[in-house]
Amino acid sequence: MKISCVGGGPAGLYFAILMKRIDPSHDITVHERDPAGSTYGWGVTFWDELLHTLYGADPPSGQAIAAGSVRWDSWVAHVQGRATVVIEQGEVGFGIGRRELLAILAERARSLGVTIAYESEIDGEEDLAGADLVVACDGVNSALRERHAEHFGTEVALGRNMYVWLGTTKIFEAFTFAFTPTPHGWIWCYGYGFGKDHSTCVIECSPDTWSGLGLHEATEADALALLEKLFAEPLDGHPLVGRPRWQTFRTLTNRTWHRGNLVLLGDAAHTTHYSVGAGTALALGDAAFLADALHGESGLEAALTRYERQRMATIRPLQKTARLSAQWYENLPRYIGLPPMEMFSLLFQRHSRLLPHVPPRLYYRLGRVADRLEPLYRATEWLGSKVTRRSDEAAAG
Ligand SMILES: Cc1cc2nc3c(=O)[nH]c(=O)nc-3n(C[C@H](O)[C@H](O)[C@H](O)COP(=O)(O)OP(=O)(O)OC[C@H]3O[C@@H](n4cnc5c(N)ncnc54)[C@H](O)[C@@H]3O)c2cc1C
Secondary structure: OEEEEEOOOHHHHHHHHHHHHHOOOOEEEEEOOOOOOOOOOOEEEEEHHHHHHHHHHOHHHHHHHHHOOEEEOOEEEEEOOOEEEEEOOOOOEEEEEHHHHHHHHHHHHHHOOOEEEOOOOOOOHHHHOOOOEEEEOOOOOOHHHHHOHHHHOOEEEEOOOEEEEEEEOOOOOOEEEEEEEEOOEEEEEEEEEOOOOOEEEEEEEOHHHHHHOOOOOOOHHHHHHHHHHHOHHHHOOOOEEOOOOOEOOEEEEOOOOEEOOEEEOHHHOOOOOHHHOOHHHHHHHHHHHHHHHHHHOOOHHHHHHHHHHHHHHHHHHHHHHHHHHHHHHHOHHHOOOOOHHHHHHHHOOOOOOOHHHOOHHHHHHHOHHHHHHHHHHHHHHHHHHHHHHHHHHHHHO
16 A cells, blocks of 8 residues: 555544554655654553553563653642642553654664655645555644644644743652642643653643733743743752643544545644643554554555544544643642642542542542443433434424
């Protein structure tokens, strides 16, 4: 097969690797608009489960990713002036720099015979004449997808909060949450290590806090200086690095993920809020499923349909969970005044569908009972949606 991948992020590079492993006769080119070695963002988190998948799918890159990652098993949450809670020996997490991850995948892809064309921006399929398969792995703003937005049924839900993805020279040994009060509301950061000399620091606040602090009109240098001051304690006085480009998160869904020989992969197909730290793992998982479907089905349409069906079934529920996680932070005033242990406990239960509907203190007190109520709540929701659908049908009929 002659395959053109548009986008040299984790999805495109990993797909190219897996296809070449299965069948070295594939002719694969990855087109990346940026120069080699340049990327956006800082480190990304992932969990044990991903490492097992990577070891199985392509041991050399799995081992290199494990070797290039840092590991943590403790979590720290600070609420400035009130409490610091440390949870030791919790779930094991890993962090790796995006630059490092992409370098590992690019080197492995090249060693298998994949061509990587840097500084090669592709705007449409017409630039890729002769390809049997065009893979749009060009990220959340995919140009290939946007050209056919109606066919794909693209929908974007904007998050309410403002966020910025920065780095810092502070090395966080534990995954760290830090909440800081300001006269304009709370601002908080998520910090995690990813290498020997840098950590990631994602900073988030409500739009009112953002404009109240003057961040909407601050120069980049002033914004960094203000954020360093606000987070001086968790940063231990270390500087923040990077360009403060504020955004709201875009949760992207598509009704279908393929059109003829064009298929969407990774963030081009779906996004999940960064507070669940899953987008990269999902992009790599998409690559594995697509490679598998292409070698397990006899025709292209059947393979793309199977990939789309299987991955949508996995990803749709995760997108809902991620939305709940994002909403927990959007509703921070509901939780921030609780006694610290209660607040942190609910922070770790922010994926609950029940929590937004129950007074937080009651939810906390119900504790384990609430966990048991969750399936009952899901059943009620499901029943509710059936009833609504039937009454809609009755009204339409
Ligand atoms: C603040 C933040 C924190 C995050 N933290 C985590 C985390 O901790 N863990 C995690 O798993 N995920 C995290 N993510 C999500 C993760 O970054 C993405 O899900 C992941 O990068 C998706 O990979 P991808 O290959 O699909 O897209 P991308 O990584 O976006 O790669 C797309 C590539 O396509 C290239 N491109 C775009 N257009 C063109 C074109 N026309 N022609 C050629 N090339 C093009 C781009 O330059 C880019 O290199 C986070 C996201 C954000 C915003």
